[in-house]
Amino acid sequence: MIKKNKTISLKDMGGGELSVALLLILVSILGWWETTRFEVDPGMVKTMGPAMFPQILFTGIIISALFLITQLLIKKTKRSEVAWGRWQKAPLAAVIMLFQALTFEELSTFVSAGITLPLLLWVAAVRLKFIIIVTLIFLLFVYFFFILALRVPLPLQFLPTLLG
C-alpha cells in the first residue's frame, strides 16, 4: 500500500500504477500544449479543427489517470507485486534491438543480424552451441526464404559483390 510504505516502488503494483498515472498526466499536458500549435485551415471553425480530437483524448487520459490515483488512495486492500523477473534483461534486449535498427542499412542485413541475434540469444541465456546453430540456420533462412523466395528488398550492401 502506498500510504503505509510512503515510498513509491515500481515493485509494488500501487507504486507502478501511480508512476504510470503521473507520467500519463505529464505527457497529456505536453501533448495538449502541442495541439495548440497545429495549423488550422482558414475556412475551418477552430473548435472542429485537427486539434479537437486529440484534445478530447488528452482530457480523457488526464481524468482517467486522476481516477486511477484516487482509486489507489482510497483502496484499502493489499496491492499485489509486479512480476519483474530479471527485468534488467528487457532494457538490454531493447538496446540490442535498437543497435540492429540503427546499423541495419549501413552494415547489411546479414552482418547486423549476425551480431544482434547471437547477442539476444546470449541475453536470453541460450547455450553457445545453440547460439551458433540458431544464428546460422536463421541467416540461411533469411537468404533463401525472405530474399530469394519472397524477394523482400533487404539491405545487402557489399555482400552481392562479395558473393559474385
Add this chain to the structure above:
Amino acid sequence: MLENWLLGIGQLGQWQVVFAMFAGVAMGIVVGAMPGLSGPTGLALMIPFTYILSPIVAIVLLISIYVGAEYGGSITAITINTPGTPSGAITAIDGYPMTETGQTGRALSISIMSSTTGGVFSTICLVLFSIPLAQFAIAFGPVQYFALGIFGLTIVASLVSGNWIKGVIAALIGLLIETIGAEPMTGTQRFTFGQPALWEGVSFVSAMLGLFAITEVFLIIESEVKTRLKSKAKFTTERISWREFAGLWKTLSISSVIGTIIGVMPGAGASIGSIVAYNEAKRISPNYQKFGKGAPEGVCASETANNATVGGALVPLLTLGVPGSGSTAILLGALMLHNISPGPQLFVKNPDIVYGIFTTLFLANFVMLFLGLKFIRLWLKVVEVSPPILAALIFSVAFIGAFSVGGSVGDVVVMLIIGVLGYVLRKFKFPLIPLVIGLVLGELIEISLRRALILSDGSFQVFFTDPISLGLLIAAALSLIYAIVRDMRAAKAKQKFESL
C-alpha cells in the same frame, strides 16, 4: 445469393489459396500451441508478408491462422498442462487428467472434433446473421458510426480488464497513437515532430508487431524460462469413435451456441466463452462429479466454445467494421491494408470477398480437423522449441517484417518504441486489446465525430437525438457502469477476504 456463393467459392479455386489455407491452419496450430505465443502474435508476424499476396490469398491465410490458433492452445493444455492460449486453461482442467490416466489420444481427438463442430456451427450463424445485420447497417451515417465506435471501444475497455480505468486508459492511448501523422480531413501534421517516418502516421504493421511480438519477446527474455517444454506423458493413439463423439451432442449444441453468442460480444472472447460453456456443461451433466478429474464433456465444452467464438467474432467485424478482440482487430487492419474495408458496404461492393471468407471458414475448420488428427505428434515436436530461442527468432522475423512494408528503418524504430510501451503497460496490468482496438477504430471515430459535428453546426445534440446513436451510447455507458460496480464488488470481496 447463389451467385455470390459461386463467386466466393470460385475465389478459392486456385492452388495458392488451398496452400495458404493449409499453411495458415498449420501456423495457427503452432502459434496457438506454443505457450507465450498467441493467435494475435501469429497474425501480426504474418501481416507484412501478405503484401506480396493477392488479397484473397492473404485473407485466407490470416483467417486460417485465426481458426488454427484457437484449437492449438488445447494441445499443450492436454498433454503437458501448459495451455498455449487463455482458453486452453479451461481445457486443461479435464484434458490433463485424461492424459494422466492414459487417454491422451481420446482427449486430443475430442478436442479437435469439438473445435471443428464449434467452428462450423458458428460459421453457419455468421452466414445467417451477418447478411441481415449488414442490410440494417447500410443506412448508418457518421452519427451512428461514431456511436458504434464508442460503443465497441467502451465495451471492450470495460470487459477485458479487471480494472475499468486501465481499460479506458489503454483505449485512449490507442486512439491517441492513431492521431499521429497527417490528419485525415485536412492533412495537417500532428505529433510528427519533423520525423518523415511519422508523416503518414504510425504504420499499422509496426504497431501490431510492437504490441504482440516485441512485447512478448521482452517478457520471454526476462522470465528466465530455460527449460524446453518437453512432454513426459505417454501418448496413446486410441481415438474417440464418431459414435462416442455423437453421444456428446448435448454439450456440443449448448457450447456451440454459447461460444457463438459470446464471440459476437466485443471484448468477451474465447476464454470467457470456454468458461461459461464449461460451467454450463458441468451444470447439466449427470456426471458432473467427474468434472475436473478427466471428464470428456469438460474438454468438449471448452473446445467447442472457443472455436465457436471465431465465427461469432466475425459478425460485428464484417457487418459493422468493429472488431471485438485482438485477433479480429488485426484482421480488420490487414483487410484495410489490402484496400478492403469491412462494414455493410463490403457486402454490396465485394460480395466475392465476403462469401470467400464464409467459404474459407467452413473449409479451414475441416482442414484443421484433418491436420489435427493426422499430425498431432508433429505439433508436439514443434512446440518443444526453447522459449528464449523462440523469442530471438520472433524478434528477427518481426524486424524484417516491419522493415519490408515500407523499406524504412523508421518503421522498425516505431515498432520497438511501441514494443517497450506494450511491455510497460503489460507489467502494470493494463490490457492491450482496448489499445489495439482504439488504434484500429481511431480514424473511423474521429472522422465520424467531425463529419457529424460539421453537419450539425457543431452541436453534440445530434448524437442524442438519433435513436440508434442514443441506444449505442446508453449501452456504452451501461457497460462502464457495470464495470465500475464489478470492480467495487471485487475490491470489497478482496478486503473481506484479507480481513479474515
